[in-house]
Amino acid sequence: MIELIVIDVDGTLTDGKIYYSSEGEEIKAFNIKDGLMIASWNRLGKKSAIITGRISNMVERRAKELKITYVEQGIRDKAAKLKEICEKENISLSNVAVIGDDMNDFSMMKIVKRTFAPFDANPYIYDYVSDPLTKKGGDGAVAEMIEILLKEENLYDKFLELWVN
Numbered sequence: 001m002i003e004l005i006v007i008d009v010d011g012t013l014t015d016g017k018i019y020y021s022s023e024g025e026e027i028k029a030f031n032i033k034d035g036l037m038i039a040s041w042n043r044l045g046k047k048s049a050i051i052t053g054r055i056s057n058m059v060e061r062r063a064k065e066l067k068i069t070y071v072e073q074g075i076r077d078k079a080a081k082l083k084e085i086c087e088k089e090n091i092s093l094s095n096v097a098v099i100g101d102d103m104n105d106f107s108m109m110k111i112v113k114r115t116f117a118p119f120d121a122n123p124y125i126y127d128y129v130s131d132p133l134t135k136k137g138g139d140g141a142v143a144e145m146i147e148i149l150l151k152e153e154n155l156y157d158k159f160l161e162l163w164v165n
Helices: 007-014 032-043 057-066 078-089 103-109 124-129 141-153 156-164
Strands: 004-007 047-050 070-072 097-098 114-116
Touching: 004 007, 004 032, 004 078, 004 141, 007 103, 007 141, 032 047, 032 057, 032 141, 032 156, 047 057, 047 078, 057 070, 070 078, 078 103, 097 103, 097 141, 103 124, 114 124, 114 141, 141 156
Parallel strands: 004 047, 004 097, 047 070, 097 114
Antiparallel strands: none
């Protein structure tokens, strides 16, 4: 049973593009469908984490809105950070699902059993992905992953109850 989902940001939670305003402020776009599914995952008593190599105030803000359990930015060794979170939460790596799109996510992907990648991920990463997705990064890939997990774990009806009652 998956207890923790780990999400990369650029190219997974976003489309991988980074925009800068004329004032130099970084701008990213987040998919509302991903947000609803992450928030639902958390409301069902599961844990979530963002582990990303970049640092962005926008990521911090979005994670706070969604009540993401862990927000780890500026991380070079993503596998080490994931192990640290698992140790703190007493969660086995076999109960973790990772979604990533590029080579810097590889270290996390090779230590867990469930791995997901958006449709437009780096082709090399697919050699290490248990579940390739049909959605692109920033276009509902994270939502697709969570829906798959909820259905597999017979939690989809509980997910629906969060919103229809």
